[in-house]
Amino acid sequence: MSLGVGDLTGVRVLLGVTGGIAAYKAALVARLLVHAGATVDPVLTAGAERFIGPATFEGLTGRRVRTSVWEDIPGQTHVALGRAADVVLIYPATAHTIAKLAGGLADDLLTTTLLAATCPVVVCPAMHTEMWQHPATAANVATLVERGVRIVGPDDGTLMGGDVGAGRVSEPEDALAAVHAALAGRPDRAGGDLAGRTVVVTAGGTREPLDPVRYLGNRSTGKMGVAVAKVATARGATVHLVAANVALPTPDGVTRHDVTTALELRDAVLGLVDDADVIVKAAAVADFRPATVSGTKIKKADGIPTIELTRNPDVLAELGARRDGSAGGTPVGQPGSPLLVGFAAETDDPERHGRDKLARKGADLLVVNDVSRTDAGFATDTNSVIILGADGSRTEVPLATKEQVAGHILDEVVARLGDAGPTRAAR
Ligand code: PMT
Numbered sequence: 539m540s541l542g543v544g545d546l547t548g549v550r551v552l553l554g555v556t557g558g559i560a561a562y563k564a565a566l567v568a569r570l571l572v573h574a575g576a577t578v579d580p581v582l583t584a585g586a587e588r589f590i591g592p593a594t595f596e597g598l599t600g601r602r603v604r605t606s607v608w609e610d611i612p613g614q615t616h617v618a619l620g621r622a623a624d625v626v627l628i629y630p631a632t633a634h635t636i637a638k639l640a641g642g643l644a645d646d647l648l649t650t651t652l653l654a655a656t657c658p659v660v661v662c663p664a665m666h667t668e669m670w671q672h673p674a675t676a677a678n679v680a681t682l683v684e685r686g687v688r689i690v691g692p693d694d695g696t697l698m699g700g701d702v703g704a705g706r707v708s709e710p711e712d713a714l715a716a717v718h719a720a721l722a723g724r725p726d727r728a729g730g731d732l733a734g735r736t737v738v739v740t741a742g743g744t745r746e747p748l749d750p751v752r753y754l755g756n757r758s759t760g761k762m763g764v765a766v767a768k769v770a771t772a773r774g775a776t777v778h779l780v781a782a783n784v785a786l787p788t789p790d791g792v793t794r795h796d797v798t799t800a801l802e803l804r805d806a807v808l809g810l811v812d813d814a815d816v817i818v819k820a821a822a823v824a825d826f827r828p829a830t831v832s833g834t835k836i837k838k839a840d841g842i843p844t845i846e847l848t849r850n851p852d853v854l855a856e857l858g859a860r861r862d863g864s865a866g867g868t869p870v871g872q873p874g875s876p877l878l879v880g881f882a883a884e885t886d887d888p889e890r891h892g893r894d895k896l897a898r899k900g901a902d903l904l905v906v907n908d909v910s911r912t913d914a915g916f917a918t919d920t921n922s923v924i925i926l927g928a929d930g931s932r933t934e935v936p937l938a939t940k941e942q943v944a945g946h947i948l949d950e951v952v953a954r955l956g957d958a959g960p961t962r963a964a965r
Pocket of ligand 1: 639664741742757758759760761762763796800819820821822823824825850853854855858880881882883884897907916917918952
């Protein structure tokens with residue numbers, strides 16, 4: 539993947555916000571990062587929370603805002619966040635936080651996370667001129683620079699209380715440029731958390747022909763599946779996109795396999811399964827097709843036709859069944875038995891129906907979306923989902939862009955792939 543200017547797709551930015559009046563500008567930074575395609579994990583210090591609320595960052599990033607080291611102890615939030623980050627940006631950084639970083643102190647979530655992070659760190663200081671020029675601050679900044687931390691700003695300008703001088707936080711655009719610069723040394727994102735993995739994604743909606751001009755179809759555009767393909771590629775995966783009637787462009791680096799009908803989609807997926815580590819089935823696949831297809835256009839003059847339907851194979855359930863060693867299929871974890879992620883398009887009681895589907899189809903994860911909403915499901919740029927795990931997990935993703943939702947789905951995938959042996963391609 540190329541990390542050209544403006545393209546941060548698949549990049550995970552840990553945005554640390556500390557307690558200064560400039561904290562409000564961190565909201566603009568979050569917005570710029572999200573616009574550039576980044577997945578942003580905001581971490582607010584207690585001081586930051588007095589200047590700006592978590593809800594602002596949650597709304598802008600579509601991600602959970604973390605504020606305390608005491609939440610989710612088993613999940614070891616600080617270690618998980620530190621390891622997952624491709625870059626840390628602290629905006630604004632107070633003199634106190636800079637001093638803690640220089641001294642290696644870890645008394646809150648942000649500083650603890652910083653000690654667990656091995657990625658590039660960008661710090662945007664903001665404080666009064668006297669504090670910035672104090673020898674202690676100067677020495678702390680020098681220590682950080684020596685360790686490879688990028689210090690951006692501060693600028694000269696108006697400070698809190700009307701004072702003018704050095705200490706004003708750098709502009710959000712400068713912080714964004716610094717994030718790009720920090721990542722420039724890793725142009726191929728070879729360290730992405732899906733590097734070496736092969737992911738097959740289905741997208742779009744199948745069309746089942748009635749005659750040479752008509753078909754039974756559905757409203758899927760492929761946006762959700764294409765978003766998964768794009769983000770998986772950006773995170774280092776080799777991605778095959780099985781596209782059912784998708785009019786969208788293919789994301790860079792993705793191999794596309796165009797199909798029309800459910801049977802063609804099945805053939806394409808089964809042809810790829812042996813090399814796949816993960817299969818994400820975002821396509822809306824017709825459960826039924828016309829039992830016979832007329833070779834010529836059905837004529838209105840011949841009266842209202844009766845269309846007999848026949849069942850299509852359920853590809854997800856078929857893949858799930860291969861898991862069941864007792865039924866003569868391939869046991870979980872063996873070649874030909876990738877991690878399975880299904881979707882459920884529901885209109886009533888989505889979670890209950892989703893749970894039923896998860897069990898029935900033998901998937902590892904099921905992404906439930908309510909397609910009766912106008913801002914989620916079919917054809918929208920946003921989605922709101924619940925990700926159910928066969929292990930009993932439940933992750934709610936509030937309304938966010940489809941790329942952000944894809945990021946959450948792939949987080950769940952990565953957590954389950956863990957150290958699960960060599961990739962299919964490597965075997
Ligand atoms: O493409 P967009 O416009 O962005 O819209 C996105 C979406 C709404 C299509 C997507 O988010 C979504 O919900 N996709 C699944 C649609 C669907 O077919 O849901 P289902 O509940 O009918 O099927 C459940 C699962 O079984 C799906 O993973 C489906 O791919 C799979 N299936 C279904 C039928 C079948 N014959 N074979 C299958 O593999």
